[in-house]
Amino acid sequence: MHSGSSVGESGRAPVVVGYDGSAGSRRAVRWAAHEAAARGTGLRIVVAADDPGVPGARRTATRLAPLRLGDGHEAMSEAVALAESCQPGVTRGGVVRRGQPGGVLVDQSHTARLVVVGSRGRTALPASESSTSLITASRAACPVVVVRGRVDAPRPDPVVVGVGLGDPVLSTLSCAVEVARRAGSPLVLACGWSADAGSPSRVPRPVPDRAGPLATVVRDVQGHAERSVGRAAELVHRLAPGLSVRTEVLDTRAERTLEGLSWGASLLVVGRGGTGPFPGMPLGQVTRSVLEHAGCPVVVVPPDAPVVGVQA
Structure with missing residues (x-):
């Protein structure tokens, strides 16, 4: 103490x-x-x-x-x-x-x-x-x-929540829902699924309808992202049936997706994510990046936190 x-x-x-x-x-x-x-x-x-x-x-x-x-x-x-x-x-x-x-x-x-x-x-x-x-x-x-960013953004700017590839994190989604519901703002469920977009040494992307192993991987990852956002949207509709919800599934890195959307948002909600490079510092790469570059205040939600919301 x-x-x-x-x-x-x-x-x-x-x-x-x-x-x-x-x-x-x-x-x-x-x-x-x-x-x-x-x-x-x-x-x-x-x-x-x-x-x-x-x-x-x-x-x-x-x-x-x-x-x-x-x-x-x-x-x-x-x-x-x-x-x-x-x-x-x-x-x-x-x-x-x-x-x-x-x-x-x-x-x-x-x-x-x-x-x-x-x-x-x-x-x-x-x-x-x-x-x-x-x-x-x-x-x-x-x-x-x-x-950080615009603290006095005019309402009802959307509340953006990051959705990862996999099952939605209830604590993060619930916090974002409560924020948007109290502020009367729309909720944006955002997922960036490309692992190599924006890299200087990026391999050219295949045409979506062209056959080949790489094209198949791209379609699989994109489909996985769309299913993850779909599951998140279903959960949001159960939590708040009348809430206005929009989805964004973009062919960019996850951190770039969230950082770009944050400049038109009142608040960005992300999970803690990852394990980080050092013991006791459990922040994922995406969360660390948005804390550095987002254009609006960022909420970081622990996975086991009680469900609480903040005013946008």
């Missing part, structure tokens, strides 16, 4: 947001304040202060020095003021903890309905294995929203 201090909160499990004073975390606080107000659960603000002397603790051209414990309460006051300016009365609690931000937010996720983080923290570098957003999305016990 990390040392630090907290202020009390009551009621249902809150929306939790991480704050470190960076531009990314300010956008996350604004997004989370509106989300908590929409859900009626209240907002818990979390400030993590690194131990003095941690590696990389100095300020550089691309990185702000990590918050020290003595500065944590000042940062908390800033975050509360920002949240209250967006949604008066939304803040139900605040926590200042000593430790790395990702680990602190993972700890907080066990008593949260949703964790919200910015896509960039006190470092301006792209997501790495040590980034707060990547660690939190990889290990949190509840869905995680990484706030």
Whole structure:
């Protein structure tokens, strides 16, 4: 357990947001304040202060020095003021903890309905294995929203959910359905099935009606993708019979499909997916890519998470 201090909160499990004073975390606080107000659960603000002397603790051209414990309460006051300016009365609690931000937010996720983080923290570098957003999305016990792209997209922009090749993941689909239903937005079930589209060394694709082993493989993979999206659509219609649903099955890599659609979406919902290259970092390649390149906020849903939705 990390040392630090907290202020009390009551009621249902809150929306939790991480704050470190960076531009990314300010956008996350604004997004989370509106989300908590929409859900009626209240907002818990979390400030993590690194131990003095941690590696990389100095300020550089691309990185702000990590918050020290003595500065944590000042940062908390800033975050509360920002949240209250967006949604008066939304803040139900605040926590200042000593430790790395990702680990602190993972700890907080066990008593949260949703964790919200910015896509960039006190470092301006792209997501790495040590980034707060990547660690939190990889290990949190509840869905995680990484706030990026257009945060104030006009409604009813669609909610896009990634569908993989195989059986639909219930937790991911259920979260996406709840988002779209509450926002009054259409739901887009998206699957990119090509493994080599966009590669510089790509082998020319066969004409679909031309005979041959490669053409057969292409047709099989495309058919598999269409069946996967079809099963997902059937499940969505059972969960929400009146919901407007569109499907997109595209001959591009899965991450490119989702990244392209995200620029016209209010929210992108993906499963955690894969196992990742390092123990304890269970993010698949597609999820890692959209966290870096999506044009809207991204929700990462753990496979065993309780079914919860977020406001688009």
